[in-house]
Amino acid sequence: MDKIQLKKDNSRFHPYPKTQYLFPQMKRIVAIGLTMILFHTGFSQSGHKKFALVITNASIVDITNGKILSNRLLAISGDTILAVDDTKKATAYKAEKYLDAKGKYVMPGLWDMHVHFRGGDSTIAANKALLRLFLAYGVTTVRECGGDITPSVMTWRKQTARGQLDGPRIFTSGPKLDGPNAVWAGSIPVVTPADVTAALDSLQKIHADFVKIYDSRISGDAYLEIIRQAKRRHMKVTGHMPFTVELKEAAGLGMDGSEHLYYVFKACSSKEDSITDEIRRREHTDHPIGLFGALPALFSTFDSSKADRLFKYLAEKHFSITPTLFISKTLSGIKGDDHSNDSLLAYIDPKIQATYRGRVNGARRQSDSATRFTKKYQALCASLVPKMYAAGVNIVAGSDCGAFNSYVYPGSSIHEEIKLLAASGLTPAQALRTATANGPKFFGLAGFFGSLQQGKCSDMVILERNPLEDISAIDRIDAVLSHGRLYSKSDLDALLASIRH
Numbered sequence: 001m002d003k004i005q006l007k008k009d010n011s012r013f014h015p016y017p018k019t020q021y022l023f024p025q026m027k028r029i030v031a032i033g034l035t036m037i038l039f040h041t042g043f044s045q046s047g048h049k050k051f052a053l054v055i056t057n058a059s060i061v062d063i064t065n066g067k068i069l070s071n072r073l074l075a076i077s078g079d080t081i082l083a084v085d086d087t088k089k090a091t092a093y094k095a096e097k098y099l100d101a102k103g104k105y106v107m108p109g110l111w112d113m114h115v116h117f118r119g120g121d122s123t124i125a126a127n128k129a130l131l132r133l134f135l136a137y138g139v140t141t142v143r144e145c146g147g148d149i150t151p152s153v154m155t156w157r158k159q160t161a162r163g164q165l166d167g168p169r170i171f172t173s174g175p176k177l178d179g180p181n182a183v184w185a186g187s188i189p190v191v192t193p194a195d196v197t198a199a200l201d202s203l204q205k206i207h208a209d210f211v212k213i214y215d216s217r218i219s220g221d222a223y224l225e226i227i228r229q230a231k232r233r234h235m236k237v238t239g240h241m242p243f244t245v246e247l248k249e250a251a252g253l254g255m256d257g258s259e260h261l262y263y264v265f266k267a268c269s270s271k272e273d274s275i276t277d278e279i280r281r282r283e284h285t286d287h288p289i290g291l292f293g294a295l296p297a298l299f300s301t302f303d304s305s306k307a308d309r310l311f312k313y314l315a316e317k318h319f320s321i322t323p324t325l326f327i328s329k330t331l332s333g334i335k336g337d338d339h340s341n342d343s344l345l346a347y348i349d350p351k352i353q354a355t356y357r358g359r360v361n362g363a364r365r366q367s368d369s370a371t372r373f374t375k376k377y378q379a380l381c382a383s384l385v386p387k388m389y390a391a392g393v394n395i396v397a398g399s400d401c402g403a404f405n406s407y408v409y410p411g412s413s414i415h416e417e418i419k420l421l422a423a424s425g426l427t428p429a430q431a432l433r434t435a436t437a438n439g440p441k442f443f444g445l446a447g448f449f450g451s452l453q454q455g456k457c458s459d460m461v462i463l464e465r466n467p468l469e470d471i472s473a474i475d476r477i478d479a480v481l482s483h484g485r486l487y488s489k490s491d492l493d494a495l496l497a498s499i500r501h
């Protein structure tokens, strides 16, 4: 069995200690503790500790409680907020740099929990340019869900973490795991338990942040074996799921999340068992039932009380779901929508634009009745989001942007995803949480990321308008703070200009 061999071991470049797999929270708690001790010591001795940046007159968007905290002061050094106070006390805070945020709304940086860097070695520079595009849209962290340029992604992960490269923090799965002859280049093929062991060894060797499973060729048995072995190693696991497997089974084994809504939707069918049996029976025949082939039967047997029970179960399992509503909408609309004048194409390298053709050609072949069904199916899926959220499932915002995913532009696509999550019935605060606090929850890093409080991460977006009143305010970015570095509006424009082609 051919294994994908990664070109080099980047372990020494990893921005987080090796123990991140085992004790992610612990590392952050220790860091926060040390920070607090240093802060209190420094401040009480001098009385005028000098901060790197003090922001005054800020209206903090409290996404936890859905309210605005007015006239706040934030004192920041490095990537940590060392104090949050009333602006009236500003004279007590000395800083190298001050920012008056009067009339502005400050919220945590955005996390896009499903992106891809891929397209082969000839697209490395084109993918690297996307880091700036993310930042210009306030995306300060991405979860990269598998591709074929892993050594480069590992280098960018190190460089952005050290502030040597403009771009979001990167969490990456490295290569996806799949069956033999997988659809996506770079995937590691697994069949036997020994293959799974070797694959997970290789991911740990490069310090992958989580395991991403894809379902183009993987068997149900190999899939479940990945979850079992990954859990023994305390690695986070998310991904697609073969339709021969039931979601409850995967979640029961400790799977941490599910990408897209197909697998959740399948589990909401009153006939899930018999449909799954039929899929298994025909798996190795000349007439297998693919994912899309099964959707009409699943749609007509959708059972809302089963859905409610499932969501409760997933919440108990601390399960995360990435609905990716925007890419579904975009791809299903490709046939009728003309994207040739999209202004954002100016920031997408022609090499990446060239990868868009595959989906466009595929969409052209789709019948009108299939398009109509997809729209109905998507509306039903979107209606499940607020129910899952209310049940306590960890909903995370992810765009699925990257090469091959046509017209889903890095940065702006996560804004569109947040707006669609709000349109599905989430409150603005809930929709913002999916893109700020819930991503860190997936990684067990909520102690450091996800809200603007003392001791927490200073990655933030400064908006011109209040996103709790109108969610589309997330498009009106005035400044971004990433890795302790402040990017003004003109800095962000300059980033964009630098990748314009």
Ligand SMILES: [Zn+2]
Pocket: 114, 115, 116, 145, 400
């Ligand atoms: Zn994806």
